[in-house]
Amino acid sequence: MSSTKVPWVRSTRPAEPARIPQRGAGKLGYWLYFIPGIILVGIIIFWPIVRNFRLSFYHWRGGRAEEQWAGLENWAALFQDEEYIQSFQNIILVIIAMVIIPTVLGLIIAALLFDVVGRRFGNKLSSFLRATYYLPQILPIAVAGVLFGWLLKPDSSGVFNQFLSTITGDAVEVNWLGGSYGTAMASVMILMIWIQIGYPVVIFMAALQRVDPELYEAAELDNANWFQRFRAITLPMIRPEVFVVSLTTTIAALKVFAPVFILTQGGPNKSTYVPSFYAYNEFINGTDKGYAAAIASSITIVVFVVAVIFIRVQNRAERKDA
Amino acid sequence: MTTVPAASATDQTPATGASAGSAPPRTPEKSRRNKSRPRTPTEWILMVLAVLGALVIFFPILLLLLNAFKSPADYATSTPLELPEALDFTGIQTFWEQNxxxxxxxxxxxxxxxxxxxxxxxxxxxxxxxxxxxxxxxxxxxxxxxxxxxxxxxxxxxxxxxxxxxxxxxxxxxxxxxxxxxxxxxxxxxxxxxxxxxxxxxxxxxxxxxxxxxxxxxxxxxxxxxxxxxxxxxxxxxxxxxxxxxxxxxxxxxxxxxxxxxxxxxxxxERQTDTTTLIAGTLISIIPTIIFFLIFQRTLTRGITAGAVK
Known part of the structure; x- marks a missing residue:
């Protein structure tokens, strides 16, 4: 899952770096070790970035067609494009489903598992529950999407519909994924929460291990209840992890693709578009690859800006702490 | 971070993450004291909540297990929560043959x-x-x-x-x-x-x-x-x-x-895909990941925490 990929925050700077005493070649020799890495990153990452940014200033039908200079037309068109604006509005909901809800729930679950289940009911149970919460994280998202698609089938054959029918006594036949924007977006969000929840749980539980158990025992002797301990000890101690989790999941949210592709294909009526799905769709089915390149380039810029803001904020917080 | 003792900054080594969830060792005297205190009702409720949450997470996979082994006729007539009448491998077989x-x-x-x-x-x-x-x-x-x-x-x-x-x-x-x-x-x-x-x-x-x-x-x-x-x-x-x-x-x-x-x-x-075939295929696609998860569970928990925070 891409959310677990980018924890590059905080680099350690040791006072006394290891160094192999130099003989002859000096530091230049180390550059040789970059050769394969740099060549690959140049071709696979930087060439596409340059090519798409350039293309975003042209109109191009693809294939052998001529490119036509477009200036800023594509970029200007983005701001008038309802689907584009809609896709970024949906990103706010995706952030709620992939960042805010999992982080908050993850905090509560991690604290519960560590502080109550682990300490009072045994570590075996808490490790087992942690593994269960983490399970959806390792499933391919596409497979998880197909699973949810089956549960949410329209008409009376849908599992979820059958549940509701049993509970209410009436036949429920809601078209969850194709009926309306509300139910379709909610379904996508629930899938995202289901997938994401295990990531903060595991990270936060590992963080809690750092906390001195004496602190909790002292708090217990002072008759602090669970919630007071959570607020006064747990939360401040694992702030760095909360930061890392929200940074990595926010970036994953901005790039989200598979849940929408599998569950709704952007429907009903293009209402559940997210930016990456829109760009992908325009590249494949659109008539102007220049416009598709403008969409993709704009997402790239947004991701970079968000990453830089996050890291700045964190560095400032670190300096305050120091 | 200021209150964290210096040692914690370096406990990035794989050893710590390996048993995330196991509490640090305590002295025998302390653990005896802790165990002797009976579990309070609140603690029981919180534990049950944590278990219920895990059940909710596992529920979709449970439904998959329940329905992947139903024959198409059985699937059509039963509700998703019922056990299959008999273990039926039609769905799995069709999936295997068609793909x-x-x-x-x-x-x-x-x-x-x-x-x-x-x-x-x-x-x-x-x-x-x-x-x-x-x-x-x-x-x-x-x-x-x-x-x-x-x-x-x-x-x-x-x-x-x-x-x-x-x-x-x-x-x-x-x-x-x-x-x-x-x-x-x-x-x-x-x-x-x-x-x-x-x-x-x-x-x-x-x-x-x-x-x-x-x-x-x-x-x-x-x-x-x-x-x-x-x-x-x-x-x-x-x-x-x-x-x-x-x-x-x-x-x-x-x-x-x-x-x-x-x-x-x-x-x-594909529109003509039979539901039981699809469920069976989903289950089969999940199996390699689950096996991998069971083998490398400790490595995985160690890994996601490695490099997260230094």
Missing amino acids: NFLRALWNSVFISTMVAVIAVVISVLNSFAIGIGRVRGRTWIVLVFLMANLVPQEMLFDPLFQLYDDLGLLSNSWSVIITFVVIQSAFGTYLLSSLLGTFPKEILEAAAVDGASRWRSLRSIIVPVIRPTLSVLMVFFFIWTWNEFLLPLAFLNTEDSLTVPLVLEQLNG
Whole structure:
């Protein structure tokens, strides 16, 4: 899952770096070790970035067609494009489903598992529950999407519909994924929460291990209840992890693709578009690859800006702490 | 962070994450005192809540297990929560016959293994120059590599599609392997660079005195020492690549080049697909991941926490 990929925050700077005493070649020799890495990153990452940014200033039908200079037309068109604006509005909901809800729930679950289940009911149970919460994280998202698609089938054959029918006594036949924007977006969000929840749980539980158990025992002797301990000890101690989790999941949210592709294909009526799905769709089915390149380039810029803001904020917080 | 004792900053070693969830050791006297106190009703309620939450998470997979072994007739007449009347393998059989699942499994295993191995090699080479060599502008170089991790895949797919088309690599596993070697080694380079930055220099100096070249030190000293971290990285690269969707979807288009997620996605898209076949296929697609999870569970929990916070 891409959310677990980018924890590059905080680099350690040791006072006394290891160094192999130099003989002859000096530091230049180390550059040789970059050769394969740099060549690959140049071709696979930087060439596409340059090519798409350039293309975003042209109109191009693809294939052998001529490119036509477009200036800023594509970029200007983005701001008038309802689907584009809609896709970024949906990103706010995706952030709620992939960042805010999992982080908050993850905090509560991690604290519960560590502080109550682990300490009072045994570590075996808490490790087992942690593994269960983490399970959806390792499933391919596409497979998880197909699973949810089956549960949410329209008409009376849908599992979820059958549940509701049993509970209410009436036949429920809601078209969850194709009926309306509300139910379709909610379904996508629930899938995202289901997938994401295990990531903060595991990270936060590992963080809690750092906390001195004496602190909790002292708090217990002072008759602090669970919630007071959570607020006064747990939360401040694992702030760095909360930061890392929200940074990595926010970036994953901005790039989200598979849940929408599998569950709704952007429907009903293009209402559940997210930016990456829109760009992908325009590249494949659109008539102007220049416009598709403008969409993709704009997402790239947004991701970079968000990453830089996050890291700045964190560095400032670190300096305050120091 | 200020209140955290200095030692905690370094407890990044794999050993700590390995048993995340087990409490630090206590003195016998304390644990006796703690155990003697009876569990309060509130604690019981909170425990039950945690178990219920886990059940909710597991529920979709439970439904899958309950229904994958029903015959189409049984599926049509029973509710999803009922046990199957008899164990029926029609769905699984149909899925197996209609799709070349073994081929997809092989493709996924081949792609993910190649990416895991090559990406770790590239990460080691990059981070050797950054962490040990401490070349000029290394912070910037790390950022350059990290771009691979930040860039949205939709930015890459059209140019790379044309590139692989020109090279004749479309619908060839290597298109996906090359791409994900670059994307995964970005994270590997970042993680290993900061790890090697703290590598004990006495060892390397001793080796240099004995006449070891750089390449020799890297191969015979550094790599063996950081091997535990490298194996964690490999497990992660494997599973991340296994789960990838967008770029494989774009690059792999022929029947016998598909990966496991792609086969299932294709089946899901076909209208005439029978529901029991689809459920059986979903279950079968999940099985390799579950087996992998059970084998590497400790490595995985250790890995996600490695490098998260230093």
